[in-house]
Amino acid sequence: MRNILLIICVVAAVVPGSAAAHEHWFVLDEFYPAEGDTTAFSICTGHNFPSSSMALKDNVIDRSYYIRPGPGKAEVLESVIGERSRTGVFIPEAPGVHILVFVLKRPKAEEPSFEAKAITVAGGGTDDSERYIIGRGLEIVPAVPVTALRKGSDLEVSMILDGAPVEGEIVLTSKNGKSIYRRTGIGDPAVLPLTCSGICMISGSYGGRECSLVFSVPDKKGKE
Amino acid sequence: MKIKTLCIPPVAAALLLVSVSACRAHGTACRIFEGTAAVEASYDDGRPMAFCDVEVYFPAGEKAAYFTGETDRSGRFSFIPESDGEYRIAVDDGMGHAASIVFKVEKGKVSAKGSEKEDPGSGQTETGTCIFKGLGRNAGILVGTSMIFGLFGLVSLARLYGPAGRKKGS
Numbered sequence: 001m002r003n004i005l006l007i008i009c010v011v012a013a014v015v016p017g018s019a020a021a022h023e024h025w026f027v028l029d030e031f032y033p034a035e036g037d038t039t040a041f042s043i044c045t046g047h048n049f050p051s052s053s054m055a056l057k058d059n060v061i062d063r064s065y066y067i068r069p070g071p072g073k074a075e076v077l078e079s080v081i082g083e084r085s086r087t088g089v090f091i092p093e094a095p096g097v098h099i100l101v102f103v104l105k106r107p108k109a110e111e112p113s114f115e116a117k118a119i120t121v122a123g124g125g126t127d128d129s130e131r132y133i134i135g136r137g138l139e140i141v142p143a144v145p146v147t148a149l150r151k152g153s154d155l156e157v158s159m160i161l162d163g164a165p166v167e168g169e170i171v172l173t174s175k176n177g178k179s180i181y182r183r184t185g186i187g188d189p190a191v192l193p194l195t196c197s198g199i200c201m202i203s204g205s206y207g208g209r210e211c212s213l214v215f216s217v218p219d220k221k222g223k224e
Numbered sequence: 225m226k227i228k229t230l231c232i233p234p235v236a237a238a239l240l241l242v243s244v245s246a247c248r249a250h251g252t253a254c255r256i257f258e259g260t261a262a263v264e265a266s267y268d269d270g271r272p273m274a275f276c277d278v279e280v281y282f283p284a285g286e287k288a289a290y291f292t293g294e295t296d297r298s299g300r301f302s303f304i305p306e307s308d309g310e311y312r313i314a315v316d317d318g319m320g321h322a323a324s325i326v327f328k329v330e331k332g333k334v335s336a337k338g339s340e341k342e343d344p345g346s347g348q349t350e351t352g353t354c355i356f357k358g359l360g361r362n363a364g365i366l367v368g369t370s371m372i373f374g375l376f377g378l379v380s381l382a383r384l385y386g387p388a389g390r391k392k393g394s
Contacts, residue, residue, distance in 0.1 A: 060318040106275040
């Protein structure tokens with residue numbers, strides 16, 4: 001009897017992973033690279049985060065760029081289409097927070113359909129959560145520096161559109177495949193329990209638009 | 225023991241309720257306007273598949289597109305068929321969602337293949353797919369059914385492990 005229940009539990013635990021919506025996200029070889037190190041990234045699409053299932057075509061990538069530390073330091077991110085993802089490299093030339101961004105939009109559409117971000121902190125520079133806000137489009141913004149997070153931490157996040165908080169549904173997906181669903185409100189951030197260290201994704205939707213944020217939770221020793 | 229065995233299906237349903245309610249996928253649907261070679265593609269949440277790539281295959285089983293085009297802002301696409309036969313229209317948003325529909329042209333008259341049986345009177349048919357998983361509208365049915373069974377499952381769990389259940393089980 002207990003064995004049967006255990007099997008059912010295992011099956012039920014697997015179902016959410018296979019039933020999740022398909023998303024778009026960044027994967028970086030190194031989320032905390034050394035200053036000046038060439039860092040590879042992938043633009044991924046699929047159901048099984050962090051594994052990518054397909055590569056996005058050129059015509060749906062509206063723009064992709066990264067923001068360096070300092071005011072107005074945006075650089076274009078070039079990527080090439082691969083078999084199951086798009087790939088490219090970037091070089092964090094200064095210590096501190098770098099935000100990678102890609103925006104998906106059909107060529108004639110007025111609004112983007114998906115906006116994805118990744119947070120990296122290079123060279124052991126200052127990790128300031130104020131720098132996580134782009135202020136343009138739909139984005140998910142953690143309230144605390146990601147380098148301060150650990151497995152078991154509770155993370156407060158907001159979803160904002162063009163700099164203003166909005167209400168919407170968000171999902172935290174960890175590398176172990178577990179998903180946690182919450183709702184953000186205006187002035188009422190969602191609290192997400194981090195169940196493991198390593199890469200994780202928070203995705204959200206509001207008014208027909210969708211977005212994702214990827215970052216890495218350091219392990220107990222503070223390493224990625 | 226008998227009570228515990230009887231409780232397995234509701235427990236399974238309760239667990240599936242928790243699992244499937246996490247489903248947030250959106251599928252696609254494609255329908256044809258009666259008597260015309262005009263289609264409308266949309267996502268399951270009602271949004272049109274606007275400005276998406278369209279490929280028309282003729283005959284329907286051909287692998288190479290007969291010609292290509294693009295949906296308008298309402299997710300619509302139309303053309304005038306040159307010859308009688310089966311056509312397939314495939315709509316792809318390039319981001320992992322696709323929808324397709326097959327229709328027949330006989331003596332210049334357009335009819336959706338199989339539509340009369342599925343939806344009598346409307347002359348419309350729908351075939352939607354997500355490239356990765358065929359959840360689509362079925363997901364809604366699955367969630368709804370699971371919620372009903374799941375509620376029974378939760379009640380059964382409470383009864384099984386409550387004081388009355390333990391007494392009967394022993």
